[in-house]
Amino acid sequence: MNKTNNVKDIFTFGFALFAMFFGAGNLIFPPYLGILSGEKWFTAFAGFTFADAGLALLAVIAIALCHGQIMELFGRIGRIPAILLSLADIMCVGPLLVIPRTGATTYEMGIVPLVGDVPIIIVVIIFFALTFALTVKPSKVIDIVGQFLTPVLIIALSIIIIKGVVSPIGDISSNVLIDNVFQRGILDGYQTMDCFVSIAVGGVLMLTLMNKGYSEPKEQVKMLVKAGVIACIGLGLIYGGLTYLGATVSTVYGQDVQQSIVIVKITEALLGNTGKIVLALAVSLACLTTSIGLTSATADYVSMITKNKINYTYSVLFTCIFAAGAATMGVSGLVKIANPILAIVYPPTIVLIILAFFKEKIKNDNIYKGAVLFSIIISVLTLASTKYAGLEFVNSLPLAPYGFNWVVPAVIGGIIGKFIPGKNSNTVEAAN
Incomplete structure (x- = not known):
């Protein structure tokens, strides 16, 4: 393969991985983590980035080693346990946690800052009706919007971060509000669930690589490692900047501040009302594209494990209805529910991801x-x-x-x- 094309593919796929991992929900946790950790913000950021980008990269490579097949990754623990654990992972990024969070985030970061308080139920019904319509009958418009939004969001965040570094909003507090900063970073990194996203869309990743001519497993793994490093560097820079911005308002806000509103307040303080509007619109549309992608992945998985007894359309409908109901709990409510679930589901999943690297020898x-x-x-x-x-x-x-x-x-x-x-x-x- 032409070396120039290879380098181009590495960067192209690296940016694609970045876009896949970086959803609007990832904006919520780093700034709030900065508020909690104060002067220890870098330690918190390190834990968060490891649990988010680091584990997501390991999961991508593991699913590549398993030829993009979810059940090949989980199957060695037995058929029923494999179905239960993989189902738990998919439901976390599906109707149980992440998809509802896209609706709740749209309401809290996109609607409320622009138009004020409106009933959340109205917003989530419209949001998930659009998700259903655009998932059942996919449109190229979504792909175009998705490709356009990631650069816009990155540029907007880069401007916010650079402005916040050059002209900090306030002093960083020496009062650390949590006991174990690194562990809290790990737990918040779990909340992004990008590790599970890697598993859910593993088949699509492998198909994309094969379509680009990377048919050999070793070639695919090498490509994913190199592209993954690029994606992780990008994520690290964004997460580091957002955590630092949170630390600069740690003397203004405390633990009781609404997590989803922190970045909105920071943007307004740095760039005024115009910046807040741009961020709100970009986040809302990014949430919609994320919701569509994850709803589609969930429906595909359910159809697969039920051997199409629950077809794609019905699975999409159930996902949207359930997610709409869960979204009414708001981002904070979903985070509270997620903590105990993720504390149990993540460790065995990480074990299987690590063992996938040795599957031929075990x-x-x-x-x-x-x-x-x-x-x-x-x-x-x-x-x-x-x-x-x-x-x-x-x-x-x-x-x-x-x-x-x-x-x-x-x-x-x-x-x-x-x-x-x-x-x-x-x-x-x-x-x-």
Whole structure:
């Protein structure tokens, strides 16, 4: 392949990955994280970027190693567990959390700042009616708008960030409002769920690469690594700037500030009413394109696992109706619901992503099962420890201060599984 074309493809695909990962929801968490962390904003940013961009990149590579097949990634833990865990991941980026958040974000960041308080139910009904219509009958207009919006959003954010760095709104507070800054960054990084997005659209990514002539698995992985580095650098710069901007208003706002409104207030302070209007419009349209893309991916997955017993159209309809109802809880309400769900679902998913890099060498499926089982057990106990004092020992496990107390138990579970005879298979029954 021509070297010049190869370099061009790396940058083209890198920007495509950036656009895929960077949704309007990613604007919400870094500025608020900056407010909470104050002078320790860089530590918080590092945790956030690792859990968001870092894990998303690992997931992209893992799904490439599994030939773009979701069930090949999850299948080694058994057919039923694979369906349950993959379904949980897809539902998180589907009607349960991320899709509703696009509607709630549109209301809080796009509608309220421009027209004031209106009933949220009216906004989300219109929003998801448009999502349904444009997902069932896809239009090239959406692709054009999506391709146009990402550069506009990046340019707008770059102007806001540069302005905020050159002329900070205020001093950075020395009062840190949270105990473990890095761990909070990790947890907020989970909230973006870009790792799950990578899994959901893995098949599309692989098809795009093959259409560009990258048919060999090694070629595909190399391309994804190089393109992923470009995407992660871009995300890191944006996240770093947004977290810093949040830190510059840490003496103005506290923990009780509405998360979704922080970047709106910052933009208004830096660029006036015009900047606020541009941001609101760009975010609203970006939310719509994100909602359409994720609704389509969810419907495809549901059709696949039910062998088309629930067809694409009905799946889209159910997703839109459920998401509209969930969106009425608002961004903060959805974040509260997401925290315990993600605390349980993320660890076993990360385990499977890491094991995908060694799938050709690991022959015993019980290694997968043991590692996943132990990670889930520790995650459930960690969640329960907030209510039951007798379970606080889980917070003393290695890597607990960084939010990874499940890692060592997962390794132990995998080792135990190695010594339990099992079916040696690289074939995924769940995909059949």
